[in-house]
Amino acid sequence: xxxxxxxxxxLADLLDSHYRSALEAKAAGKIVAWATSICPxxxxxxxxxxxxxxxxxxxxxxxxxxxSEFIEQAEGTGYSSDICSYARVNxxxxxxxxxxxxxxxxxxxxxxCSNICNTVIKxxxxxxxxxKIPLILFDMxxxxxxxxxxxxxxxMRGQIDHAICKLEEIxxxxxxxxxxxxxxxxxxxxxxxxxxxxxxxxxxPSPLNxxxxxxxxxxxxxxxxxxxxxxxxxxxxxxxKEKADLGIGPWKDREEKYRVMWDGIACWxxxxxxxxxxxxxxxxxxxxxYPESWNILYEKNDRNGMAAAYSANYANRNLDYGTGxxxxxxRDFRLDGIIYHSNRSCKLMDFRQYEVQRRIEAATGVxxxxxxxxxxxxxxxxxxxxxxxxxxxxxMMENNKAERQExxxxxxxx
Amino acid sequence: MYLGIDIGxxxxxxxxxxxxxxxxxxxxxxxxxxxxGPKAALENALRAAGAAREDIKYIVATGYxxxxxxxxxQQITEISCHAKGVSHxxxxxxxxxxxxxxxxxxxxxxxxxxxxxxxMNEKCAAGTGRFLEVMARVLGCRIEELSDLAERSVHDIPxxxxxxxxxxxxxxSRLASGAAREDVAxxxxxxxxxxxxxxxxxxxxxxxxxxxxxVALNRNMVKLMGIELGQPVIAAPYPQAVGAIGAAVFxxxxxxxAAERAAEA
Ligand code: SF4
Numbered sequence: 001x002x003x004x005x006x007x008x009x010x011l012a013d014l015l016d017s018h019y020r021s022a023l024e025a026k027a028a029g030k031i032v033a034w035a036t037s038i039c040p041x042x043x044x045x046x047x048x049x050x051x052x053x054x055x056x057x058x059x060x061x062x063x064x065x066x067x068s069e070f071i072e073q074a075e076g077t078g079y080s081s082d083i084c085s086y087a088r089v090n091x092x093x094x095x096x097x098x099x100x101x102x103x104x105x106x107x108x109x110x111x112x113c114s115n116i117c118n119t120v121i122k123x124x125x126x127x128x129x130x131x132k133i134p135l136i137l138f139d140m141x142x143x144x145x146x147x148x149x150x151x152x153x154x155x156m157r158g159q160i161d162h163a164i165c166k167l168e169e170i171x172x173x174x175x176x177x178x179x180x181x182x183x184x185x186x187x188x189x190x191x192x193x194x195x196x197x198x199x200x201x202x203x204x205p206s207p208l209n210x211x212x213x214x215x216x217x218x219x220x221x222x223x224x225x226x227x228x229x230x231x232x233x234x235x236x237x238x239x240x241k242e243k244a245d246l247g248i249g250p251w252k253d254r255e256e257k258y259r260v261m262w263d264g265i266a267c268w269x270x271x272x273x274x275x276x277x278x279x280x281x282x283x284x285x286x287x288x289x290y291p292e293s294w295n296i297l298y299e300k301n302d303r304n305g306m307a308a309a310y311s312a313n314y315a316n317r318n319l320d321y322g323t324g325x326x327x328x329x330x331r332d333f334r335l336d337g338i339i340y341h342s343n344r345s346c347k348l349m350d351f352r353q354y355e356v357q358r359r360i361e362a363a364t365g366v367x368x369x370x371x372x373x374x375x376x377x378x379x380x381x382x383x384x385x386x387x388x389x390x391x392x393x394x395x396m397m398e399n400n401k402a403e404r405q406e407x408x409x410x411x412x413x414x
Numbered sequence: 415m416y417l418g419i420d421i422g423x424x425x426x427x428x429x430x431x432x433x434x435x436x437x438x439x440x441x442x443x444x445x446x447x448x449x450x451g452p453k454a455a456l457e458n459a460l461r462a463a464g465a466a467r468e469d470i471k472y473i474v475a476t477g478y479x480x481x482x483x484x485x486x487x488q489q490i491t492e493i494s495c496h497a498k499g500v501s502h503x504x505x506x507x508x509x510x511x512x513x514x515x516x517x518x519x520x521x522x523x524x525x526x527x528x529x530x531x532x533x534m535n536e537k538c539a540a541g542t543g544r545f546l547e548v549m550a551r552v553l554g555c556r557i558e559e560l561s562d563l564a565e566r567s568v569h570d571i572p573x574x575x576x577x578x579x580x581x582x583x584x585x586x587s588r589l590a591s592g593a594a595r596e597d598v599a600x601x602x603x604x605x606x607x608x609x610x611x612x613x614x615x616x617x618x619x620x621x622x623x624x625x626x627x628x629v630a631l632n633r634n635m636v637k638l639m640g641i642e643l644g645q646p647v648i649a650a651p652y653p654q655a656v657g658a659i660g661a662a663v664f665x666x667x668x669x670x671x672a673a674e675r676a677a678e679a
Contacts, residue, residue, distance in 0.1 A: 354616060361531065370533075384478060392493040392532065399528045 026105030039113035045225035062268030062376030156307035193233035205249030210285030257282030264341035418661025421479030447479025499660025501527030513629035541609035567600035
């Protein structure tokens with residue numbers, strides 16, 4: 001009998017080969033780029049440039065509990081401990097150049113898009129400067145209005161065209177616009193399957209355990225413009241669909257009792273305890289703001305549409321948009337609660353968190369808690385504090401459920 | 415009888431309720447989790463209530479050390495227990511400000527003493543009892559004397575740092591440049607009041623407000639909190655034991671419900 005490969009195996013294999021082929025490309029003298037997670041990778045893919053994503057690499061180092069070495073290195077060279085820990089891990093790695101958690105080739109090109117935050121600008125500039133390699137920067141000012149202003153789109157469009165010229169110069173290759181169209185189409189399809197798969201968590205119980213989503217995220221970051229990326233999400237979607245149709249929940253050994261959203265990045269060094277604490281109470285994280293972050297959709301060959309899609313990235317949009325989106329998640333996913341990760345690293349996400357929390361509470365009445373942590377710096381987390389906050393959330397959700405059941409009983413009686 | 419035990423990082427509190435849900439005894443021992451504190455508080459409270467261990471039908475543990483207390487029938491967070499305790503003692507209170515040794519929280523109480531919403535201090539000791547302990551040490555007085563000292567203040571000196579470590583050096587330099595101890599003490603109280611005020615605003619506080627936790631024993635702190643909020647703030651009775659009292663109320667309710675269920679069956 002033929003053994004069908006699961007999406008989980010495929011995910012592991014793909015990540016392996018992603019990093020391996022980048023190392024091989026480097027060894028063969030090919031150009032390797034380091035890029036930010038939500039950048040117009042379509043341009044690099046069109047030119048066959050191997051790309052690694054320092055954010056993903058830093059997350060992997062964090063999850064395998066190797067971050068401290070690199071953080072200390074970066075802080076030792078003078079980077080403040082207040083800077084994003086992905087930046088500190090990567091800047092430390094650029095010095096040390098080896099990790100037990102896996103290696104990446106050093107870059108020949110830096111490709112940075114500030115639609116995720118401002119930190120990346122200085123981080124990537126410093127890399128380019130110390131390594132004496134070219135930097136292509138997409139400067140994407142924050143969109144303070146609800147709609148994406150025309151000038152923002154035009155500005156990004158100009159930068160895309162400029163980047164194409166620069167890339168032709170650097171690679172000494174002609175940019176193939178037909179291939180570009182194909183990559184655009186493929187990248188859109190990957191995003192669509194990512195969204196379709198993660199949307200299946202709307203089923204009750206959810207077939208998806210959201211901590212798995214954190215793992216699959218590596219592929220949407222690293223392989224958005226590749227066929228294999230699309231295929232992984234299609235397969236994952238089909239597996240989840242089958243589970244949903246059969247009414248199978250997220251865990252074999254436990255029932256889904258409560259459904260929550262996780263706001264912010266995972267706490268990679270403490271992934272297991274943050275997960276197990278939820279699972280032990282039957283709390284399933286069914287969604288986060290991530291599915292929306294890679295919902296980068298536009299028509300094939302439409303460079304203005306592409307520019308708009310990148311400037312409209314979730315993290316680059318205003319408070320009304322952000323809260324509107326979370327309110328929609330609360331309703332669509334029928335959430336019982338929200339967990340906000342007050343992530344010491346990510347100022348962009350934290351800065352508005354209290355206000356987002358206040359507005360969501362007012363609009364939906366869904367209880368929430370905030371806990372302190374960091375995406376990769378293991379020092380900024382307390383297990384006991386996390387446990388207390390999660391248990392308090394549980395108690396609020398239990399009360400709400402009991403009240404709902406009581407109301408139900410009463411209305412039946414009446 | 416029903417017992418609640420609140421095991422903190424630096425103290426252990428026990429409360430016992432009788433069969434009529436009345437408070438039979440409370441006890442506070444200034445030793446927290448991982449010490450002999452919990453056991454001592456338990457024994458003291460039993461003695462005060464004239465009860466034996468076998469008379470206790472149900473135990474609820476709360477506080478930071480709740481997980482390590484093997485004798486409990488159930489664990490409930492200090493957030494729910496404070497809300498429960500306050501609503502048991504003072505029916506009309508809608509917002510609780512609890513300032514303990516290590517953390518501070520503001521809780522909005524809903525129906526039947528349930529938690530509607532809460533915020534807790536994050537990241538550091540700013541705005542907690544620890545802050546006042548450090549201030550008392552720098553000012554060379556005992557923590558119990560801090561309130562009286564501040565009440566004798568005639569000038570307002572703002573302490574602008576919220577960080578305990580920064581505030582310590584700020585206070586030292588104020589004293590070195592001739593500021594009066596009384597004024598500095600009041601400044602420290604005000605710094606806490608301002609910090610807690612921010613938390614109250616975040617939670618959307620409503621009157622009536624009550625204060626619990628060790629810091630509620632500090633009269634001046636309660637008064638300044640009220641001034642800052644522009645609302646009367648009252649100190650809860652047995653402020654340190656409110657979490658334990660709430661836990662005991664839960665123990666009573668859980669055990670009653672279990673009995674009802676058994677009767678139905
Ligand atoms: S974690 Fe936040 S600060 Fe760090 S790179 Fe990502 S968006 Fe920027």
